[in-house]
Amino acid sequence: MVARSIIQGDAALQAALRNIPVKTNRGLDTVVAQSMEPMRARTEANALRLRQPGKQPKGGHLDQGIVIKKVAASGTTSRTFWLAFAKRARYIAHLVEFGSRPHEILPKKASLLHFLWKGQEIFATRVRHGGAKRTPFAVPAFESTKGEVVNEVGRRTWALIRGSVLSGIR
Numbered sequence: 001m002v003a004r005s006i007i008q009g010d011a012a013l014q015a016a017l018r019n020i021p022v023k024t025n026r027g028l029d030t031v032v033a034q035s036m037e038p039m040r041a042r043t044e045a046n047a048l049r050l051r052q053p054g055k056q057p058k059g060g061h062l063d064q065g066i067v068i069k070k071v072a073a074s075g076t077t078s079r080t081f082w083l084a085f086a087k088r089a090r091y092i093a094h095l096v097e098f099g100s101r102p103h104e105i106l107p108k109k110a111s112l113l114h115f116l117w118k119g120q121e122i123f124a125t126r127v128r129h130g131g132a133k134r135t136p137f138a139v140p141a142f143e144s145t146k147g148e149v150v151n152e153v154g155r156r157t158w159a160l161i162r163g164s165v166l167s168g169i170r
Helices: 010-018 020-035 037-048 089-098 138-169
Strands: 066-074 078-085 103-105 113-117 120-124 127-129
Touching: 020 037, 020 066, 020 078, 020 138, 037 066, 037 078, 037 138, 078 089, 089 138
Parallel strands: none
Antiparallel strands: 066 078, 103 127, 113 120
16 A cells, blocks of 8 residues: 655755754664675675685684674765675684795794694694685675675665655655
8 A cells, every 4th residue: 555645835845854964864874784684694605605614713614704784974975885794704804815835833932832743732832824725705705795785775775765754744
């Protein structure tokens, strides 16, 4: 059923239009975050396929730290949201996505590195890491869902604006 409303005079219309930013500003953050959910879900699914077997690492797996985060807002005119990484994922996502060149790992706080390798306890003054190949998971998710996210933001924003105008003139 279509909602119908009657506007009597320019004053009612002008008042309803003036209230659009006030009423929509409250819901816009929710609109953007909900619209980005398909992108977050696709990124998580891509990362889940890369999950290492075995017990859960301290801080969780890569796919467990993918979040949507509001990083900036400027009044009613501008919002910045990121698909971000939390927990352990914030330290490893770039290494998985872009890989790394061969490099040397040196101890930072002690004179020796200490770690377990294939069930053996290792002490070393340095380790030569052979690098890691890139395994993109976030960029493909972005590329495959960006159009859907933009369309969904537009659709939800329009519904929010329409609702605030209609509620202001009833």
